[in-house]
Each structure stands twice: as structure tokens, then as C-alpha cells.
Amino acid sequence: MIWAQAHHRVIGRNNDLPWHLREDLKHFRTTTAGDAVVMGRRQWESLPEKVRPLPGRRNVVLTRDPDYQAPGAELAANLEQALALVADEDAWICGGGQVYDEAIDHADLLVVTEIDLSVEGDTYAPQIGAEFQTSEVGAWQQAENGVRYRILTYRRR
Ligand SMILES: NC(=O)c1ccc[n+]([C@@H]2O[C@H](COP(=O)([O-])OP(=O)(O)OC[C@H]3O[C@@H](n4cnc5c(N)ncnc54)[C@H](OP(=O)(O)O)[C@@H]3O)[C@@H](O)[C@H]2O)c1
Structure with a gap:
């Protein structure tokens, strides 16, 4: 799974991202390039038309x-059907909140961008339980707009 979260695990507001972070969009693009992406219907609808479907990736939408x-x-x-479609390839669960909650039990890798911002939200990332261990902690970086962020990787134990 891959997501970006602000303080208190906020990931979305009004079916959109509550921040602009070009660097993280690029990170998402390069990390998922060539793989399959699985997302909920609301996340699909939140994509700008010019990147819907997400180019260069097999797009699977849950509805x-x-x-x-x-x-x-x-x-x-359903989730089982979605996972069966992508069973033979590398696939990323890429949101939104409902789908992250349902899919985390099936995930073996979590790539999480932590954004050093307090923002209002209505959608949250799942809790990362003890079944995952931190495998990489990226250094804090400053985006061109001044926002600080870092990338963490968790693997299933
Ligand atoms: N920060 C990030 O990294 C990040 C990433 C992705 C999304 N987001 C944000 O997350 C928010 C959207 O998340 P959300 O929780 O509102 O919606 P969502 O998870 O994107 O989509 C929910 C919809 O997906 C379908 N669905 C979910 N589980 C299903 C299942 N097991 N079987 C079949 N269909 C299923 C249903 O569609 P139907 O109603 O059509 O049946 C459901 O209404 C937005 O604000 C978006 O910007 C943030």
C-alpha cells in the first residue's frame, strides 16, 4: 500500500488531498510505475481527468x-476479486481511506509519506499494527513550497 499522511493520519478532505506536494506526487508516480494500482471508486473519481486512468499502470477500481x-x-x-485480478504482478493499494482499512490485512509493504502539517480532514490512514516493522526511515526533506516530509517503509514481519 502507498499513501501520504499529515499529522493525526489525515489523508483526505472533501474527496481531495488537503495539501499540494509535487514531490510526493512524483514519488507516487515513480514508485508505482509499471505496476498495477487498486483503488476505491471515490479515489478514482478524485483523480484529475488527465491522469485517469493513471498512465502506465493497470488501474483496478473497486465499486x-x-x-x-x-x-x-x-x-x-469486492476486494477478493480485485486482488485476484492483480495476483500475478506487483500491485499497489492506493486508497482511499475505506480501501486502505479493508486491504491492510493483505499488504506486505507499506510506503508512507509523513507530511509535517496539521490539516483538517475527513479521511484517515489505517493504524499500522505490530504485524509490520519499520524497514526504512527516510530523512526529513523540504518541498519547494516549504512543507517538510519524509518517507517511511514498513514490511510485514
Ligand atoms: N493521502 C493519500 O495518500 C490518499 C490516497 C488515496 C486517497 N486519498 C483520499 O481519500 C479520500 C477517498 O477515500 P474514501 O474512503 O472516501 O473512499 P475510497 O476508499 O476511495 O472509495 C470508497 C468506495 O470504494 C468502493 N469500495 C470500497 N470497498 C469496497 C469493497 N470491498 N468492494 C467493492 N467496492 C468497494 C465503494 O464504491 P461504491 O460506492 O461505488 O460501491 C466505496 O464507496 C479522498 O479524500 C482522497 O483524496 C488520500
């Missing part, structure tokens, strides 16, 4: 609506 249309993506009616 319980059998009539939903997501041009350029494959649909999955």
Missing part, C-alpha cells in the same frame, strides 16, 4: 455498483 463506468480501468466488485 459495488454493477453499472459503474470507469473508462480505462478494470472494475472489481
Whole structure:
């Protein structure tokens, strides 16, 4: 799974990101390039049209609506179906909050950008339990807009 969180695990507000961090979008792009990405219907709808589907990646969208249309993506009616679609390749769960909560039990790697900001939010990253151990802690960096961030990696024990 891959996500970015501000203080108190905030990841979203009004179906959007509560910050602008070009460096993190680039990190997301390079980390997931060439792999499959699995996301919830709301996260899919939050993507700007020019990157929907996310280019250069197999896009899988979770929805319980059998009539939903997501041009350029494959649909999955439940998590099991989504994971079966990408079983033979590297795949990233990329949100949003509902999908992170449901999928963390299936994840073996978490790549988390910590953003040093206090922001209002309505969507939160899952708690990372003791089944994961920290494997890499990146140095704090300063983005071009002055925001501090660092990247942590957790692996399943
Ligand atoms: N900071 C970050 O790294 C990051 C990353 C991603 C997203 N976000 C933020 O997260 C927010 C969106 O998250 P969210 O929790 O509101 O929504 P979400 O997880 O993106 O999507 C929820 C929808 O996905 C479908 N879904 C979820 N679980 C399913 C299942 N097991 N089977 C079938 N369909 C399933 C349902 O669609 P239907 O209603 O169509 O059935 C559900 O309404 C936005 O604010 C976004 O910006 C932040």
C-alpha cells in the first residue's frame, strides 16, 4: 500500500488531498510505475481527468455498483476479486481511506509519506499494527513550497 499522511493520519478532505506536494506526487508516480494500482471508486473519481486512468499502470477500481463506468480501468466488485485480478504482478493499494482499512490485512509493504502539517480532514490512514516493522526511515526533506516530509517503509514481519 502507498499513501501520504499529515499529522493525526489525515489523508483526505472533501474527496481531495488537503495539501499540494509535487514531490510526493512524483514519488507516487515513480514508485508505482509499471505496476498495477487498486483503488476505491471515490479515489478514482478524485483523480484529475488527465491522469485517469493513471498512465502506465493497470488501474483496478473497486465499486459495488454493477453499472459503474470507469473508462480505462478494470472494475472489481469486492476486494477478493480485485486482488485476484492483480495476483500475478506487483500491485499497489492506493486508497482511499475505506480501501486502505479493508486491504491492510493483505499488504506486505507499506510506503508512507509523513507530511509535517496539521490539516483538517475527513479521511484517515489505517493504524499500522505490530504485524509490520519499520524497514526504512527516510530523512526529513523540504518541498519547494516549504512543507517538510519524509518517507517511511514498513514490511510485514
Ligand atoms: N493521502 C493519500 O495518500 C490518499 C490516497 C488515496 C486517497 N486519498 C483520499 O481519500 C479520500 C477517498 O477515500 P474514501 O474512503 O472516501 O473512499 P475510497 O476508499 O476511495 O472509495 C470508497 C468506495 O470504494 C468502493 N469500495 C470500497 N470497498 C469496497 C469493497 N470491498 N468492494 C467493492 N467496492 C468497494 C465503494 O464504491 P461504491 O460506492 O461505488 O460501491 C466505496 O464507496 C479522498 O479524500 C482522497 O483524496 C488520500
